[in-house]
Amino acid sequence: MNEELRVAVDRRTNGAILYTKGYINNVGGEEIANRAYELMDADVRTLLLNLRETKIVNSIGISILIEIIEKMIDKGGKIAFCCLTPVIHKTFQIMGLANYATIYENEEAAIQDLAL
Amino acid sequence: MTMAAERQMELTLPMVDDIEIAAARAAGNLARELGMSSEKIDEMTHAIIEACINAREHSGCADNRIYLRFVGTSIGAGPRIDVWVTDHGRGFDPGEARSRRPAPGMAHKRGRGLQLIEAHMDEVDITTEQGGGTTIHMVKYEKKS
Numbered sequence: 001m002n003e004e005l006r007v008a009v010d011r012r013t014n015g016a017i018l019y020t021k022g023y024i025n026n027v028g029g030e031e032i033a034n035r036a037y038e039l040m041d042a043d044v045r046t047l048l049l050n051l052r053e054t055k056i057v058n059s060i061g062i063s064i065l066i067e068i069i070e071k072m073i074d075k076g077g078k079i080a081f082c083c084l085t086p087v088i089h090k091t092f093q094i095m096g097l098a099n100y101a102t103i104y105e106n107e108e109a110a111i112q113d114l115a116l
Numbered sequence: 117m118t119m120a121a122e123r124q125m126e127l128t129l130p131m132v133d134d135i136e137i138a139a140a141r142a143a144g145n146l147a148r149e150l151g152m153s154s155e156k157i158d159e160m161t162h163a164i165i166e167a168c169i170n171a172r173e174h175s176g177c178a179d180n181r182i183y184l185r186f187v188g189t190s191i192g193a194g195p196r197i198d199v200w201v202t203d204h205g206r207g208f209d210p211g212e213a214r215s216r217r218p219a220p221g222m223a224h225k226r227g228r229g230l231q232l233i234e235a236h237m238d239e240v241d242i243t244t245e246q247g248g249g250t251t252i253h254m255v256k257y258e259k260k261s
Contacts, residue, residue: 023134025134027133055158056137056140056161056162056165057162058136058162058165058166058169059166059169059228059229062228085158086155086158087155087158087159087162087236090159090235090236091162091232091235091236094228094231094232094235095228095232
């Protein structure tokens with residue numbers, strides 16, 4: 001099975017947008033984490049994850065996203081998500097992500113609200 | 117009630133990385149053929165993914181296989197998909213697993229698989245026996261009556 005996740009980074013003046021493409025499982029989650037931690041090490045404190053091209057997540061991948069959120073909160077920053085499918089949005093709510101990260105319907109609203 | 121368009125599929129899959137995607141795609145294709153909506157299919161496939169991951173990660177089975185059966189029927193209210201996910205592993209105590217579950221919406225890193233399965237499917241029934249394996253029977257309806 002080839003379900004490798006790809007992550008593209010768009011650095012912005014006040015943060016960064018991560019675009020994911022593919023399955024967020026343990027490997028995909030780690031790929032996102034690696035990119036996010038690189039950005040945090042570079043003093044980026046606002047991250048938006050655009051999941052427009054991710055249609056499947058699993059609980060292991062989401063647990064890694066929670067770790068990323070916790071680390072960012074520890075550093076005084078924030079992480080947000082946009083462009084979730086309905087089932088991913090529902091899964092995020094069950095897993096508790098919605099309590100710690102804002103979820104936007106689309107990227108435009110997120111960019112405006114986060115001042116990216 | 118008129119029952120029509122029954123489709124069945126059985127799969128035996130090795131417990132290798134990402135094999136849950138093969139299971140989910142097979143079930144999704146069957147559901148699509150019967151006219152199930154994409155949102156219901158997405159919910160069902162995410163539940164199947166979690167069931168396969170639970171089998172792979174926790175069953176401790178010797179044969180390293182996941183046994184899946186899908187039955188799709190199209191009835192008056194729309195398609196219904198029955199899914200059985202079976203492993204021949206050590207079994208578990210569903211009550212104990214549920215008791216460890218954090219409240220919905222509380223961030224918690226692991227132990228959410230069964231909770232997600234129950235949230236995404238309309239009916240879930242677990243048959244498990246210590247040393248005798250586990251079968252999760254799940255049902256997804258297009259329209260639950």
